[in-house]
Amino acid sequence: MDYRDRYVQGKGKYIDDLKFDDMLYMDVVRSPYGRAKISNVKGGLNASELKLFYKSSMGEMASLGGSSNSVYLEPVFAIDRVNYEGQAVAAVFGKTRYEAEDLLNSVSVEYEPLDAVSSIESGLESDPIHEGTKDNILAKAELGEDFDDNDVDFDLTLEDEFFNERIIANSMETRGCIAIYRDSMLTFYVSTQSVQSVKAGLAQALKLKPEQVRVIQADTGGAFGVKGSFYPEYVMAAYASMKYGKPVKWIETRTEHLQAAYPGRGARAKIKIYARNDGKITGIKGDVYVDAGAYDAGTGSFASRFIAYQITGPYNIEKAYMRAFSVLTNKAPMGPYRGAGRPEAAFFMERMMDLLADRLQMDISEVRLANASTEPFTSPTGLTITEPTRPFLEKALEAVNYRKVSREEKTGLAFFVLIPASRPGESARIDVTDGKVVAQLGGNVHGQGHELFVKDILGNSLQVEQDIISLSNGDTSLMESGVGSWGSRTAIAGASALMAVAEKIKQQVIGKYGKYSPEKLLSGNYSAFEFQKLDYDVNSVNFNMITAERDSNNTVRMKDWYSYYDLGHVLSPVNVIAQITGGALEGVGQMFSESLRYSEDGQLMTTSITDAGVLAADYAPNLHIKWVENGSPAPDKAKGLGEAPTIGTPAALARAIELVTRNRVKNTPIKLEDLAKL
Incomplete structure (x- = not known):
């Protein structure tokens, strides 16, 4: 069957299309509180029977971060306390989905609510959410070498703060799995980005030999990072199949997806730049914080360092010193969302570039050209740029006809690095x-x-x-x-x-x-x-230009979207156009509306996919897609693509929007009151 029939015509076999004889349906009892003690749980499968912990199986991404302290690892079922709304407390199993849903009422849980940590700021100020720890810092790092004002040549300094709110993937198909344990063999069907990491997670959590676990990917209806993580529900379903001797299916509801799937973004930064009057940035300092959620899973412990690592982007800045903090809060653990740290770093750096251009009354392109390089270089934080960036930027500006467009339209730019996860x-x-x-x-x-x-x-x-x-x-x-x-x-x-x-x-x-x-x-x-x-980096530089306008309804909208990407060697032009289109739309969503919002007591206020801010198709811009092919050292000469539009779109669109509204844009999504101002 052709893939278009499977995915577009709906003829594929997704997890919920798979049925097995005598199958049980799993439903999960979840915490209604952001933080609470559990004094008693009666009914269902719960922690009294299954006191297993699991570690995230995110492949290369997870191996770069993480804590050795087991208190930070999420239990399959909450033990003694819950630490985010939606955390699993128990599971029930019925012969039909409706019976399983009815059985949720058979489980009794006694909670003692506690004060929740609902933000990065409160996480830094509050007592630890985990007993036996000294603070809410899951991970921290310093990148580059510290310097003071005497160490750098500058005429002015600029400082600003930025925030990207949390976003959940909201792919068309939610998470799901089917576990079948027979004859000492676990067969596990799952909607996933990696059957290998799911296999490793199941074998570890259930103490099975690798040869006892077979993981099969069903047709998967979207992921955007959220299905790259290893989740407690997988262990629940597998354990239940082992216990009851029957196939066990779990399909996530959209509400559960908003509550308990691992969201991305949730990053805050304080940035200071040192610059000369000619636009050259000679130093950068800053602190990056990410909302890691309640446990060390997904990318929480790694993300802050990854953002700080790439803060200088494609610019050759002589001095850089960044501090990175992953902060524990009473929310679902942080995971990757398309870009996974790359869009955050580009947003912070590009917003400072625009601020500098305004202060010096320079064109935004000239400030970027002043900081681009004519030679390959390695940044003070260790980011390697293998090709000159200034010639590429000059060609990009010419390719999108920037000089003409910017005279006639409210125009924003983004010049950025894409670091693909090609290793190992x-x-x-x-x-x-x-x-x-x-x-x-x-x-x-x-x-x-x-x-x-x-x-x-x-x-x-x-x-x-x-x-x-x-x-x-x-x-x-x-x-x-x-x-x-x-x-x-x-x-x-x-x-x-x-x-x-x-x-x-x-x-x-x-x-x-x-x-x-x-x-x-x-x-x-x-x-x-x-x-x-592949034991080398395949980093590439890329460029976006975006125009915005206020329409007849007084609504600010993106008008035209331009790309000039270095794709190394294009394997499929049709695929490239589709990837760029989808990524651009996700970037628009982040800028205008998408987020997960929480109350001060840790309650999730985003209760539906509508609340999550997923945009309708009429927000799609006019796309002008261009690319160049400068072959990479990889055998097929390709470079990264999929994340590029989500990296460049928010940063460039922010500038275009602020030119329309005359309000500095520092956060995503932009507030409605800022869009309304003239």
Whole structure:
């Protein structure tokens, strides 16, 4: 079946489409409080039976951060206290979904509400939310070397503060899984970005041998990062199947998604720059804080350092010193959302660039050109820029006709770095049977259209028709290893692995017949696997320009959206346009309306997808998509893409909006009262 039939025509098999005989349906009793003691739980499966902890399985991202203190790890079910609204307290199981929902009332929980920590500021000031800890700092780091005013050449300094509110992914399909434990073997169907990390998490949490766990990816209806994490509900369902000897299904409701899935963003920064009158920034200092939520899961402990690491972006700034803090609050743990730290860093830096341009009465492009470099460089925080950034920026400004557009329109710019999560590489597998070519990638497809470049690569390399090529969902029984699909990595790492496997297949045919031909390939059965190692960075610089206007209804809207991206080598132009379009729309949503909001007592005020601020299609701008291909060192020459529009859109749109409203934009989403001012 063609992927368009599966995803667009609704003919695929999502988790909720899968049914097994004698299946139980799981529903979860969740805390109504942001923080409370639990004095008693009666009924359902709960912590009295299942006192297991799990660690996040975020692959490369998780390995870069995290705490060794087990008190910070989220229990599968709350033990003694709950630390965010929506935290799991117990689970019930019915023969139908409706029976399971009714059984929620059979569980009795006695709570003693406590004062909740509802913001980064209160987290820094309040007593620890976890007993036995000294404060609410989950992780902290210093990047670069500290300096004082005598160490830097400057004519002026500027300071400002910024905040990006939390955002949840709200993909079309919510989270879900089916666990089947039979004959000492756990088969686990899941909507995920990485079958390998789910397998590792289940084996660890349930103390199973890896060979006892098989994870199969069902068709996955969107993810945007939220399905890259490992969640308590997976352990609940698997344990219940082991206990009851029946298949167990769990499908997340939209309310549960807002409460308990891991949101991204939630970052605050205080930035100070030192600059000369010619626009050159000679130093930058700042503090970055992220709302890590209640536990060390997802990306909470890593995100603040990752933002601080890339704060200088594509600009060659001689001195930089950043402090990074991941702060515990009584909210769901922080996870990745499309960009995962990259949009936050670009927003903070680009907003300071615009502030400097205004202070010096310089054009916003000239300030950026003054700080771009004619040589590759490494920033004081360790960010490597492998290509000159000024020539690229000059070409980008010319390509989008900036001089003319900015004279006629309210125009914003964003110049930024995309750091793909290409390390340590990725895996791929190809099976040829019955005249068909079936591929599988270690990074699982969840709506990005990977099928397009898979067909192009294998059609060209194996010299076969594309209609006999298909991309299957992830299955750990067929893949020796793999990482996952996130961080703009799959076109770089996954496609490179696929090319290597295709060459292995060709060599198998040559070894059998002495030469290769597609006819000889399709007449036999062949199989090959490869993990393509990538131990280097594939960073790229990119550019956005955006115009905004106030329409006849006095509403501020984006008008035109321009891109000039360095994509290395484009594997599929159709896929590129689709990825850019979707990412741009998510960036618009972050800027205008999307967020998760909490009351001072930790209650989630965003109670529906409408409250979450997901925009209607009429907010879509006119897209002007351009790119350049400067090949990367990866085998397939590709560079990252998927996150680029969500990095550049908020930063550029913020400037365009403030020119329309005459109000400085420092937060996302922008407040309605600021949009209304003239």
